[in-house]
Amino acid sequence: xxxxxxxxxxxxxxxxxxxxxxGADARTPERVERALPVRxxxxxxxxxxxxxxxxxKTTLDDVAREARCSRATVYRAxxxxxxxxLHAVVDTEVSRFFSALAVSMGGAGDLEDVxxxxxxxxxxxxxxxxxxxxxxxxxPEPVLSQLAFTRMDEVxxxxxxxxxxxxxxxxxxPESRRVAEWAARIxxxxxxxxxxxxxxxxxxxxxxxxxxxxxxGIRALREPNGVxxxxxxxxxxxxxxxxxxxNPSTSTTKGEAS
Amino acid sequence: MDGxxxxxxxxxYACVARWGLSKTTVxxxAREAGLSRATVYRYxxxxxxxxIDAVVSWQYLLFFVRLYEEVHGATSLExxxxxxxxxxxxxxxxxxxxxxxLETEPDVLMPKLTVESKRTVGLIAGFLVPYLHExxxxxxxxxxxxxxxxxxxxxxxxxxxxHWDLAxxxxxxxxxxxxxxxxxxxxxxxxxP
Numbered sequence: 001x002x003x004x005x006x007x008x009x010x011x012x013x014x015x016x017x018x019x020x021x022x023g024a025d026a027r028t029p030e031r032v033e034r035a036l037p038v039r040x041x042x043x044x045x046x047x048x049x050x051x052x053x054x055x056x057k058t059t060l061d062d063v064a065r066e067a068r069c070s071r072a073t074v075y076r077a078x079x080x081x082x083x084x085x086l087h088a089v090v091d092t093e094v095s096r097f098f099s100a101l102a103v104s105m106g107g108a109g110d111l112e113d114v115x116x117x118x119x120x121x122x123x124x125x126x127x128x129x130x131x132x133x134x135x136x137x138x139x140p141e142p143v144l145s146q147l148a149f150t151r152m153d154e155v156x157x158x159x160x161x162x163x164x165x166x167x168x169x170x171x172x173x174p175e176s177r178r179v180a181e182w183a184a185r186i187x188x189x190x191x192x193x194x195x196x197x198x199x200x201x202x203x204x205x206x207x208x209x210x211x212x213x214x215x216x217g218i219r220a221l222r223e224p225n226g227v228x229x230x231x232x233x234x235x236x237x238x239x240x241x242x243x244x245x246x247n248p249s250t251s252t253t254k255g256e257a258s
Numbered sequence: 259m260d261g262x263x264x265x266x267x268x269x270x271y272a273c274v275a276r277w278g279l280s281k282t283t284v285x286x287x288a289r290e291a292g293l294s295r296a297t298v299y300r301y302x303x304x305x306x307x308x309x310i311d312a313v314v315s316w317q318y319l320l321f322f323v324r325l326y327e328e329v330h331g332a333t334s335l336e337x338x339x340x341x342x343x344x345x346x347x348x349x350x351x352x353x354x355x356x357x358x359x360l361e362t363e364p365d366v367l368m369p370k371l372t373v374e375s376k377r378t379v380g381l382i383a384g385f386l387v388p389y390l391h392e393x394x395x396x397x398x399x400x401x402x403x404x405x406x407x408x409x410x411x412x413x414x415x416x417x418x419x420x421h422w423d424l425a426x427x428x429x430x431x432x433x434x435x436x437x438x439x440x441x442x443x444x445x446x447x448x449x450x451p
Contacts, residue, residue, distance in 0.1 A: 145368040149360055152418035160420075181420045182437050189410040193376050198406075212399055213407055213441035220440035221432075 038077045039088070041067040046089050051130035054139045055086065093132075097125050098162055105163065111170035111218075115183055115210045116203055118163060122187050123200035147192050159184040171218070179218055186214070263301045265291050270313045275355045279310055279366045311370060317356075318374045321349060322381065335389045335443065339412070339434045340427070346416040347424035375413055382409035396444045404442045411438055 036044075045067030049058040060082055064071045078084040104121040108114035126132060135143050146155055160181040167176035186209065190200050200206050269291035273282040284306050288298045302308045328345040332338040350356060359367050383405035390401050415422065415433065423429050435446050 140369045140372070141365040144372050145364040148368060148371060148417045149364075150418070151364070153420055156418060156420045177421065178437075185411070185414050185418075185420065189414050192372060193379055193410060193413075195379075195406055195410070209407075212396075212403075216396070216441035217437045220436040220446075 038067070038069060038073055041069065042074055042077055042085060043088050043092050046085050047093075047131050050089070051134050054134055055142070056139060058082075060085070089131075093129075097122075100125055101163065102166070105166040108166075111167070112207070112210055112215060114166055114170070115179075115214060116207045118166065119183055119187050119200060119210070120203045120206045122184075123191060123206070126191055127201050144192070147188060152188070155188070156181050156184050175218065175221060178221060179214070182217070183214065262291075262293065262297060266293065266298055266301055266309070267313055267316050269293075270309055271317065271355070274310075274313060274359070279314075279359055279363050282306075282310065284309060314367070314370045315374060318371070318378075321346075321353075322378060324349065326385070335386075335393045335439065336431075336434055336446070338386070338389055339408075339438055340430050343412065343415060343424050343430050343433070344427065346412075347419065350416060378413060379406065379409045382412060390442070393443050394445075396441060399442060408438060408442060 042063060045065075046058065046063045048066050049062045053062070060071055060074055063082075063085060064074045067074065074085070075081065078088065080087075101118060101121055104117040105114050108117045132143065145151065160177055163180040163184070164173070164176045167179055171179060187200060190198060198205060200209075266287060270282060270287040272290055273286045277286070284295055284298050284302075287309060288295045291298070298309070299305065302312060304311075325342060325346050329338045329342045332341055383402070386405045386408055387401060390404055395401060395404060415424065422433055424433075439446060
């Protein structure tokens with residue numbers, strides 16, 4: 001897990017419902033809070049502190065106050081102190097991020113949809129993550145140092161390993177791995193280096209990117225030398241099983257591998 | 259420009275190669291350049307921080323100047339991308355100072371490179387626009403959108419190739435014809451005739 005540690009900061013999510021469970025809505029916030037294990041309260045308290053003041057300035061006293069427990073209680077739950085809390089925050093946020101990704105990708109009905117759902121969800125989780133956004137604005141070093149060169153290769157490998165099975169319904173495994181890595185690369189690129197007017201939190205914009213650039217690339221991956229022949233495209237259209245969102249230029253890949 | 263500014267930058271770069279980004283001081287740079295501290299401050303009033311940023315920017319720009327020299331004679335879009343990706347990756351891997359700093363001070367270097375890369379996306383995109391016009395685009399693709407997409411993908415593959423081996427010309431040819439160009443241009447010629 002060590003190589004995942006800082007990665008979590010990149011992909012985490014502040015929403016709690018996935019961890020708290022479905023029954024949470026029926027209870028008052030106060031009672032929910034007291035019902036949570038100390039560990040979870042401390043982790044969420046640390047997240048709130050980071051969202052407000054960053055990692056460097058956050059002390060264990062701040063975390064204890066936010067979690068409404070004593071400093072001694074924090075130490076009992078995390079004998080390793082601040083470092084241990086931060087590692088738990090990272091692991092928690094990674095798991096929340098991938099849980100959310102699994103939910104959105106698992107419900108998709110075709111290849112185009114699974115790509116759009118996964119990329120939009122990932123971009124949205126990162127963009128709406130208050131702690132992560134604070135870090136990117138004021139303490140970017142630990143986050144950005146994960147997002148280039150060999151460390152980004154590791155991030156790509158982890159993301160790819162997790163998302164590849166979700167593409168397996170439409171693509172065989174080597175194709176799934178390539179496409180999963182490619183989609184992760186695209187999302188990271190727009191998040192680290194935003195383009196004027198392009199927002200991957202907008203599913204419509206992601207769909208346009210997927211239709212214009214990704215689906216033709218997937219078709220080309222299947223051809224010798226990456227060249228798409230028009231005859232092949234016609235064959236794909238004939239065999240297409242679904243075309244909910246498709247226009248004539250994108251319908252060929254959808255359902256092709258079904 | 260071979261004036262004192264350039265001399266200071268080269269001296270600072272020599273210091274960074276020896277001691278890294280964090281440990282290089284204005285005094286080191288001045289001594290290496292054979293100039294006084296006051297002269298260094300005249301050219302870099304922001305002191306150490308400005309000097310280090312300037313060295314990173316200068317080396318970064320130099321990398322892309324070399325990349326430009328490598329590809330600007332290419333006659334087709336595919337050739338630009340194939341030659342560019344191979345050359346760029348090789349240059350990064352063989353860049354001893356970059357590799358050393360990445361190894362020892364990634365937290366210092368990475369945010370600076372991110373700032374630079376935002377500018378570079380625009381530069382690469384601008385360079386590609388004429389090639390895209392020349393080649394012709396797939397229906398529905400807008401030229402600046404395509405150039406921006408290609409530019410950010412190129413930066414991404416150069417920095418972190420993932421499962422692609424950019425030292426293998428065959429893989430580079432496949433990458434160019436699939437993930438880079440398949441959606442961007444209408445028709446592509448086979449990699450191997």
